[in-house]
Amino acid sequence: MTHPLAQLWTRYRQYRARVVLAFLLSTVRKVMDVMPELLIGAAIDVVVRGSDSFVADLLGVADRREQLVWLAVVNAVVWVLESLFDYLAALTWRNLAQQVEHDLRLEAYGHVQGLDMAWHESRPTGGTLAVVNDDVNQLERFLDAGVDKLWTLALNIVLVGAVFAASSWTLTLLAFLPIPVIVAGSLWFQRHLVPRYAVVRAAVSRISGLVSANLGGMATIKSFTAEDRELSRVREVSEAYRLANADAIRASAAFVPLIRMAILVGFTTTLLMGGWMALDGTLEVGLYSVLVFMTQRLLWPLTSVGEVLDLYQRAMASVRRILALLDEEPLTVEGDRTLPRVRGQLELVDVRAGYADGPDVLHGVSMEVPAGQVHAVVGATGAGKSTLLRLLLRFADPRSGQVLLDGTDLRELTWESLRGRIGYVAQDVFLFEGTIADNIAYGRPEASREEVRRAAEQAAAHEFVTGTPLGYDTLVGERGVTLSGGQRQRLALARAILRDPAVLVLDEATSAVDNETEAAIQRSLAEVSQGRTTIMVAHRLSTVRHADRIWVLEAGRVVEAGTHDELVSRPGPYADLWAVQTGVLADGVG
Numbered sequence: 335m336t337h338p339l340a341q342l343w344t345r346y347r348q349y350r351a352r353v354v355l356a357f358l359l360s361t362v363r364k365v366m367d368v369m370p371e372l373l374i375g376a377a378i379d380v381v382v383r384g385s386d387s388f389v390a391d392l393l394g395v396a397d398r399r400e401q402l403v404w405l406a407v408v409n410a411v412v413w414v415l416e417s418l419f420d421y422l423a424a425l426t427w428r429n430l431a432q433q434v435e436h437d438l439r440l441e442a443y444g445h446v447q448g449l450d451m452a453w454h455e456s457r458p459t460g461g462t463l464a465v466v467n468d469d470v471n472q473l474e475r476f477l478d479a480g481v482d483k484l485w486t487l488a489l490n491i492v493l494v495g496a497v498f499a500a501s502s503w504t505l506t507l508l509a510f511l512p513i514p515v516i517v518a519g520s521l522w523f524q525r526h527l528v529p530r531y532a533v534v535r536a537a538v539s540r541i542s543g544l545v546s547a548n549l550g551g552m553a554t555i556k557s558f559t560a561e562d563r564e565l566s567r568v569r570e571v572s573e574a575y576r577l578a579n580a581d582a583i584r585a586s587a588a589f590v591p592l593i594r595m596a597i598l599v600g601f602t603t604t605l606l607m608g609g610w611m612a613l614d615g616t617l618e619v620g621l622y623s624v625l626v627f628m629t630q631r632l633l634w635p636l637t638s639v640g641e642v643l644d645l646y647q648r649a650m651a652s653v654r655r656i657l658a659l660l661d662e663e664p665l666t667v668e669g670d671r672t673l674p675r676v677r678g679q680l681e682l683v684d685v686r687a688g689y690a691d692g693p694d695v696l697h698g699v700s701m702e703v704p705a706g707q708v709h710a711v712v713g714a715t716g717a718g719k720s721t722l723l724r725l726l727l728r729f730a731d732p733r734s735g736q737v738l739l740d741g742t743d744l745r746e747l748t749w750e751s752l753r754g755r756i757g758y759v760a761q762d763v764f765l766f767e768g769t770i771a772d773n774i775a776y777g778r779p780e781a782s783r784e785e786v787r788r789a790a791e792q793a794a795a796h797e798f799v800t801g802t803p804l805g806y807d808t809l810v811g812e813r814g815v816t817l818s819g820g821q822r823q824r825l826a827l828a829r830a831i832l833r834d835p836a837v838l839v840l841d842e843a844t845s846a847v848d849n850e851t852e853a854a855i856q857r858s859l860a861e862v863s864q865g866r867t868t869i870m871v872a873h874r875l876s877t878v879r880h881a882d883r884i885w886v887l888e889a890g891r892v893v894e895a896g897t898h899d900e901l902v903s904r905p906g907p908y909a910d911l912w913a914v915q916t917g918v919l920a921d922g923v924g
């Protein structure tokens with residue numbers, strides 16, 4: 335597999351120029367950074383050798399004091415330049431990191447939004463959240479400081495190496511002796527750390543997955559007094575995370591002491607051998623001092639190799655996960671046909687459908703819904719009603735057969751021509767952070783307050799909305815007022831109605847409202863469904879009795895279809911169901 339960084343480089347051409355600039359700035363800064371050591375050497379050289387000194391030769395100035403003044407000036411210029419380039423390099427790297435983080439997060443989130451519903455349903459949200467959040471942050475941290483450090487470390491070896499090589503080959507060899515040990519140690523460390531960090535990352539996403547699922551199911555947890563059990567489940571995954579981290583820490587902590595020992599050897603040999611050589615007169619005193627300082631320069635920064643590689647490893651693990659997410663392809667891809675005017679005629683032709691690699695849920699369903707009619711789909715729980723509705727919105731494609739809108743296969747249509755023309759009320763109503771008006775106008779944000787109110791009236795929501803503290807401006811969602819299931823359903827219905835869609839798809843849209851409210855909704859639905867196709871799923875048969883046609887599903891097959899009157903007048907599953915429900919109603923239980 336191509337290296338993650340190489341993949342980033344090919345994928346994100348727009349950052350290339352800035353990356354190159356950042357590397358250049360880092361390089362200039364590093365060169366400036368090495369200069370003071372050389373200047374110290376030059377200063378000692380001035381003091382020891384006077385008019386024979388390197389500076390005297392270079393500038394043609396014999397006076398030592400004047401030579402030192404020149405050195406001081408150069409030194410000051412170098413320091414100022416180093417500070418300037420330090421600032422520019424930091425600015426460039428950090429802004430780059432922020433920009434990449436921002437772009438990548440948006441790209442990842444946008445990509446996730448484009449993936450199939452099936453993809454979303456088959457994965458814990460926490461895991462996806464961890465990629466969009468933590469992994470993107472991890473890459474930002476690496477770009478912010480890691481790359482610069484890694485590059486500077488490498489440059490350091492080259493620059494210091496050049497100074498050593500120009501001075502004494504013997505000392506170069508001795509000072510560089512520890513480097514292979516350090517590099518070998520780093521490689522060993524790297525090899526052992528990669529799998530450990532993968533385990534750590536997996537553990538993190540298990541924690542966020544579990545915690546976010548539990549937060550969503552708090553009512554169930556409490557009602558079953560399962561707090562202790564859940565706590566111990568969280569303890570278990572958190573403990574797994576701790577252990578995975580401990581394992582990684584054990585490996586990384588062993589690294590620095592190893593390097594220290596290697597440095598000890600390099601530093602001591604330069605100190606001793608260089609000293610002897612200076613005493614023998616084979617090495618200038620100034621150069622000796624430069625080399626002793628330079629050994630420090632060369633070797634000490636290598637202690638941070640561990641830390642930088644650590645950052646690097648984590649970032650690469652994250653980049654792999656981000657790229658893997660970005661490489662996920664949706665199975666349901668948007669078509670390119672637009673329908674200028676959607677009438678709303680729907681047809682299912684011998685449709686088989688199911689989930690992932692599970693068995694078929696729908697076994698060859700055929701049905702036709704002429705434009706403008708109200709059709710209902712009923713059947714026992716698990717019969718496949720929601721599965722059928724999902725096909726209409728193309729949350730999934732059928733395994734075989736066709737779903738057609740105005741005679742066009744849904745796979746050919748753009749999302750706008752399909753979903754843009756459908757008003758959908760799901761079984762679980764989702765309210766967004768915002769006001770009631772915002773939520774109703776979700777599908778048409780430009781709608782006027784009057785239109786919002788009208789939709790709310792048609793969904794029998796206006797009355798309760800005016801009863802909330804701020805009416806249409808009341809906040810709902812996580813931080814807003816809590817609405818009952820029936821109230822939420824009515825807002826969702828108003829939201830679908832306001833969109834003025836050609837097709838209304840209602841999945842148990844009124845299951846949580848009382849009979850009286852439902853009757854009110856039914857009356858306005860009769861008005862609302864004028865001129866549009868409505869497909870509704872309901873358990874309560876009274877909800878669907880006025881439909882133009884009722885389709886009865888049993889275990890993924892259409893077993894009966896007709897109007898309510900036709901269906902009750904002949905023996906069959908619908909008549910049985912009706913008898914049960916009206917019987918129950920007569921008993922006053924429903």
Ligand SMILES: Nc1ncnc2c1ncn2[C@@H]1O[C@H](COP(=O)(O)OP(=O)(O)OP(=O)(O)O)[C@@H](O)[C@H]1O
Pocket residue numbers: 455689690692695713714715716717718719720721722
């Ligand atoms: N996301 C899913 N992944 C796998 N199988 C699923 C999924 N959703 C539903 N199923 C299965 O498909 C079958 C039909 O489910 P579906 O939700 O369509 O039934 P339904 O008639 O709408 O039921 P209900 O009235 O309870 O909503 C069931 O056996 C169910 O287990």
